[in-house]
Amino acid sequence: MTNAAGSKATTTETLAGLSEGEVLARIFPRLPAAAAALLGPGDDAAVIAAPDGRYVVTTDMMIHGPDFRLAWSTPHDLGWKAAATNLSDVAAMGARPTALVVAIAAPPHTPITVLEGIADGLRDCCEALAPGCGVVGGDLSASDVLTIAVTAFGDLEGRAPVLRSGARPGDVVALAGGLGQAGAGLELLFQRAVDAQGNPNAELAAALRETHPDVLAAQFTPVPPLEAGPAAARAGATAMLDVSDGLALDGGRLARASGVAIDFDSAALGDRIELALGGGEDHGLLATFPPDVMLPDGFRALGVVTAAPATGAGAGAGSVAGAILVDGVPHTQNGWDPYRGWDGAAG
Amino acid sequence: MTNAAGSKATTTETLAGLSEGEVLARIFPRLPAAAAALLGPGDDAAVIAAPDGRYVVTTDMMIHGPDFRLAWSTPHDLGWKAAATNLSDVAAMGARPTALVVAIAAPPHTPITVLEGIADGLRDCCEALAPGCGVVGGDLSASDVLTIAVTAFGDLEGRAPVLRSGARPGDVVALAGGLGQAGAGLELLFQRAVDAQGNPNAELAAALRETHPDVLAAQFTPVPPLEAGPAAARAGATAMLDVSDGLALDGGRLARASGVAIDFDSAALGDRIELALGGGEDHGLLATFPPDVMLPDGFRALGVVTAAPATGAGAGAGSVAGAILVDGVPHTQNGWDPYRGWDGAAG
Numbered sequence: 001m002t003n004a005a006g007s008k009a010t011t012t013e014t015l016a017g018l019s020e021g022e023v024l025a026r027i028f029p030r031l032p033a034a035a036a037a038l039l040g041p042g043d044d045a046a047v048i049a050a051p052d053g054r055y056v057v058t059t060d061m062m063i064h065g066p067d068f069r070l071a072w073s074t075p076h077d078l079g080w081k082a083a084a085t086n087l088s089d090v091a092a093m094g095a096r097p098t099a100l101v102v103a104i105a106a107p108p109h110t111p112i113t114v115l116e117g118i119a120d121g122l123r124d125c126c127e128a129l130a131p132g133c134g135v136v137g138g139d140l141s142a143s144d145v146l147t148i149a150v151t152a153f154g155d156l157e158g159r160a161p162v163l164r165s166g167a168r169p170g171d172v173v174a175l176a177g178g179l180g181q182a183g184a185g186l187e188l189l190f191q192r193a194v195d196a197q198g199n200p201n202a203e204l205a206a207a208l209r210e211t212h213p214d215v216l217a218a219q220f221t222p223v224p225p226l227e228a229g230p231a232a233a234r235a236g237a238t239a240m241l242d243v244s245d246g247l248a249l250d251g252g253r254l255a256r257a258s259g260v261a262i263d264f265d266s267a268a269l270g271d272r273i274e275l276a277l278g279g280g281e282d283h284g285l286l287a288t289f290p291p292d293v294m295l296p297d298g299f300r301a302l303g304v305v306t307a308a309p310a311t312g313a314g315a316g317a318g319s320v321a322g323a324i325l326v327d328g329v330p331h332t333q334n335g336w337d338p339y340r341g342w343d344g345a346a347g
Numbered sequence: 348m349t350n351a352a353g354s355k356a357t358t359t360e361t362l363a364g365l366s367e368g369e370v371l372a373r374i375f376p377r378l379p380a381a382a383a384a385l386l387g388p389g390d391d392a393a394v395i396a397a398p399d400g401r402y403v404v405t406t407d408m409m410i411h412g413p414d415f416r417l418a419w420s421t422p423h424d425l426g427w428k429a430a431a432t433n434l435s436d437v438a439a440m441g442a443r444p445t446a447l448v449v450a451i452a453a454p455p456h457t458p459i460t461v462l463e464g465i466a467d468g469l470r471d472c473c474e475a476l477a478p479g480c481g482v483v484g485g486d487l488s489a490s491d492v493l494t495i496a497v498t499a500f501g502d503l504e505g506r507a508p509v510l511r512s513g514a515r516p517g518d519v520v521a522l523a524g525g526l527g528q529a530g531a532g533l534e535l536l537f538q539r540a541v542d543a544q545g546n547p548n549a550e551l552a553a554a555l556r557e558t559h560p561d562v563l564a565a566q567f568t569p570v571p572p573l574e575a576g577p578a579a580a581r582a583g584a585t586a587m588l589d590v591s592d593g594l595a596l597d598g599g600r601l602a603r604a605s606g607v608a609i610d611f612d613s614a615a616l617g618d619r620i621e622l623a624l625g626g627g628e629d630h631g632l633l634a635t636f637p638p639d640v641m642l643p644d645g646f647r648a649l650g651v652v653t654a655a656p657a658t659g660a661g662a663g664a665g666s667v668a669g670a671i672l673v674d675g676v677p678h679t680q681n682g683w684d685p686y687r688g689w690d691g692a693a694g
Contacts, residue, residue: 039508042511042604043510043588043604044436044437044440045404045405045439045440045442045499045501045508046404047401047402048402048404053396053397053400054385054395054396055394056393057392057393057394057448057484058391058392058393059450059485060450061450061486061496063489063494065491067488089391092392101498103407103408103496137404141408142410142412142413144491144693145452145492147490147492147496151498153404154392161392163386164391240391241391257390346491
């Protein structure tokens with residue numbers, strides 16, 4: 001087989017040829033340890049420290065087909081992204097990521113090197129973005145579809161969680177992290193890394209990594225600004241969420257939960273406004289701050305929170321809770337939907 | 348389509364015809380709330396109470412094909428079993444189950460009633476086996492293969508976790524829960540609920556539910572003795588685990604972790620000793636207790652822990668750490684392996 005890096009894989013060792021114990025023995029040494037683990041992997045369950053008597057929990061699955069193409073992403077990319085996307089949800093509560101559990105289902109013909117690469121990606125992401133965060137447990141299964149399910153944990157360190165529902169009219173809307181970069185990478189891949197039949201092509205994707213490293217990296221190995229989550233909480237953020245489905249859709253969620261509208265300043269959205277508003281997977285942190293707050297490091301202002309009267313007679317589109325406006329003009333929301341957005345191909 | 352209960356499904360509403368928000372709106376009201384949830388579903392992450400400053404975590408995936416057949420299991424069965432198997436791993440640490448997160452990936456053509464049934468099964472299992480335990484978060488994805496990934500949490504209530512590694516020679520080996528029942532159910536299904544081509548058949552499975560309700564229920568809707576986990580911890584259990592892959596394989600894991608061997612008494616293993624030793628999915632709790640301890644309610648003695656000198660010259664098979672013996676005679680271990688044990692069929 002030819003993998004996403006364009007090189008020939010030389011191994012013929014597959015999962016079907018190894019016992020579960022042998023697979024685990026190959027993977028475990030590659031995984032990062034968690035500083036918070038009172039008991040790590042290997043028993044029926046792990047035991048994790050929760051110093052302030054609470055813990056933050058989030059879960060997210062990555063599926064071959066709708067979420068990634070094996071012709072485009074390396075196993076290392078998949079492990080990195082599976083960790084990064086979950087850690088970002090932890091940070092979006094204002095918490096510090098502490099631990100992950102990882103369940104992987106893979107076809108029996110999968111080379112063991114694929115699982116090793118996923119483990120390496122999980123490790124490298126934790127070490128780079130959340131030092132001390134590690135993998136405390138997991139599960140291996142057989143499936144026709146490569147599936148990576150991660151559950152991530154975090155420590156609020158005594159702070160109140162930052163919810164989606166606290167934004168108030170007059171608050172500043174600010175973002176830490178990228179905007180439209182991951183979406184630009186995906187757009188490029190669908191335009192220029194498919195063959196004549198529309199199938200994902202590994203060689204073309206490898207070439208794009210050379211010519212467009214930034215947007216491809218944003219798509220394959222996102223670097224969410226995890227430190228910005230606790231920083232926003234300390235600075236008094238009134239609301240926050242992880243931007244995974246696009247600024248318009250996720251901003252709309254924050255606005256709806258808060259009973260407000262958001263008015264973005266087009267000048268702050270860059271040259272490709274539709275991509276900035278609609279492109280998903282950037283995993284930046286969108287937060288709102290009282291107007292007198294100095295934005296924490298990493299955040300830049302994108303707009304303001306505006307009042308949204310209850311719907312009813314005379315309520316315009318721009319004044320409905322959850323509405324997204326750009327320069328005062330209502331924006332039709334769009335973004336990713338897991339069932340409507342997938343074309344059914346795996347590649 | 349005809350479902351596992353033998354009735355015609357009348358809905359034509361599929362996941363592909365609904366938005367993620369619409370699907371969630373159909374599922375969420377069916378899920379049980381968790382008493383320990385300081386913040387439940389709906390934000391980037393949940394916040395759960397950890398009163399003693401620690402929490403127990405385990406994760407397990409169920410995959411259409413290797414783990415269940417849709418012609419045999421109802422959606423309600425799947426939700427029940429996904430909860431029960433994970434809650435059992437929590438109890439096996441001596442902890443009380445508190446919360447679950449559930450990630451589900453399903454083909455776009457899946458009727459919404461399938462997800463509703465899974466949600467109902469999750470709820471009914473929590474309410475029946477672990478009142479107060481609830482679902483605090485989740486994820487929905489599209490996939491060609493129906494996949495249910497659960498991560499479960501528990502509270503040690505101030506106790507030390509009961510590990511696999513604490514068994515000592517002379518300890519009593521005891522079990523709470525079923526033995527070989529779930530395996531007998533699976534055996535029956537493969538013998539008598541397949542058509543001439545060997546494909547799983549819904550009508551035949553429905554008939555078996557009538558004629559053999561106990562073993563079919565043990566396979567489809569296991570009732571792990573969750574209360575026995577904390578009870579064993581309070582009684583001073585030296586080691587414990589959940590028997591999911593068979594008594595021989597899981598007993599061997601406990602013995603290996605403890606550096607001992609286990610000698611089962613054949614008279615305690617019932618009439619079908621090979622099924623008792625090799626049949627998986629019973630989700631009983633296997634624990635070891637000092638010989639002077641009165642076994643807690645629900646446990647019955649199955650054998651004794653024996654010394655296992657380090658391997659080397661003169662070490663017989665029966666004296667190796669991890670060895671399983673029956674009436675003093677070494678038993679060749681067997682059990683379920685996720686990659687070697689699956690025939691590749693889904694059904």
